[in-house]
Amino acid sequence: YHGMSLAMVSASGHTFRRAPYEPLMAGFIDLNAPNCYRCPYEKTFPECRLLCARELERVVKFEDPDTIACLITENTNTGLGIVPPPPGYMETIRDICTRYDILLIADEIITGIAKSGAWFESDRRGIVPDMLCIGKSISAGVGALALTHIREHVGRALAESSNVHHGFTYGGLSYLAAGGLAGLEYVEAHDLLARARQMEEMTLRRLRPLTEQSPVVGDVRATGTLQAIELVRDRATRELFEQPREVAALISKAGRKHGVLLNCQFTDYGNIITMYLPLTTTDAELSMIYDAIEDAVTMVEKTYT
Ligand SMILES: Cc1ncc(COP(=O)(O)O)c(C=O)c1O
Known part of the structure; x- marks a missing residue:
């Protein structure tokens, strides 16, 4: 994704964003x-x-x-x-x-x-x-x-x-x-470069084990404070959910119980909980987020496996 001007829609890869504006600018190769x-x-x-x-x-x-x-x-x-x-x-x-x-x-x-x-x-x-x-x-x-x-x-x-x-x-x-x-x-x-790296390590340490413990957590990824938990219907086959919007709603509901708004990106591709965390996020807030995610994962497990 590079933006919504005609040139940048043409340069970007999201089909659902491109389709309404076809035909797009010529000359871009994906x-x-x-x-x-x-x-x-x-x-x-x-x-x-x-x-x-x-x-x-x-x-x-x-x-x-x-x-x-x-x-x-x-x-x-x-x-x-x-x-x-x-x-x-x-x-x-x-x-x-x-x-x-x-x-x-x-x-x-x-x-x-x-x-x-x-x-x-x-x-x-x-x-x-x-x-x-x-x-x-x-x-x-x-x-x-x-x-x-x-x-x-x-x-x-x-x-x-x-x-x-x-x-x-x-x-x-x-x-x-x-x-x-x-x-x-x-x-x-405030040395926020180091803090971003620390937040990456904290998330991977806390949530990556879910890729072995939970049948619905396929992947946990992070680049600094940009982080994602990819949920799948079946970890072995990496199959997507048939009803991704329902799964997203369930995840959102679980997050709200903890006072956290969990963002599910690309409901049509499956369910990827994505986080674009502020550099000023505190340890206490991170704990709250991790608890919310673990709870959401458990709810998805109970409902879909
Ligand atoms: C990765 C990336 N590139 C480019 C843009 C486009 O920026 P703007 O909306 O200011 O044109 C965005 C906006 O969300 C973006 O996320």
Whole structure:
């Protein structure tokens, strides 16, 4: 998911968002996103030798590299249900983009600013994109502040090109920029990068054992404070629920009993409880959330197995 403008709907992969706007802008080519729990190539990591990343090179060669301007991707795929890339994936696609002179655009609208446990998730995955987009967390989600980092060679090309004109009524608002800077200082002063990594460890330690203990917990994943619990009708076959909306309602009801609003992403794909936790979430709040999730899992187990 990269947004709802016509160009970004065209660049995004969600069928349910694309379908109402067809026909979309021409010129976008989709690749399968990595998803080790539900590999589109039915392979297993690491024996797959990152087929999903290598596929990029095949497509680039097939299309002719001179016809491709850029690759737009998240690191952890939030739209798919918080799916972190397998180790080496981002480095491999970075290398392919460099070799074929294709700009790599990292969409860090969700993962940017500490959420992943690094300032940017691209840092954590060891890559330097050519362009990096940040939104949401730069203003803690409360102001319309977003920004794009560009590497020097991109900036130079833009400056030298006389036909790039860009401006918005609500662009460059200084009070929001001041708010964003204050937020960065807060993150630094409270070491929230470390806190995000700690929240990742706490969640995996507490909830990952459910993938062995519960017949309905298929996968537990986390990138910093972005976390997901993927529920399945049958852990062995990874089968989806026939009535995902009913399951989502049950999960929501269980959460409310604990005072927690649990978000089920993609009811049509199954049920993935996704969490986009604030960096300021306390240990007590995390405990409350874990209790709610465990209770929700038990309810799903009792009702559907
Ligand atoms: C990963 C990601 N990219 C891009 C966007 C689009 O941002 P905007 O809605 O500001 O266009 C979003 C918005 O939700 C997003 O989650």
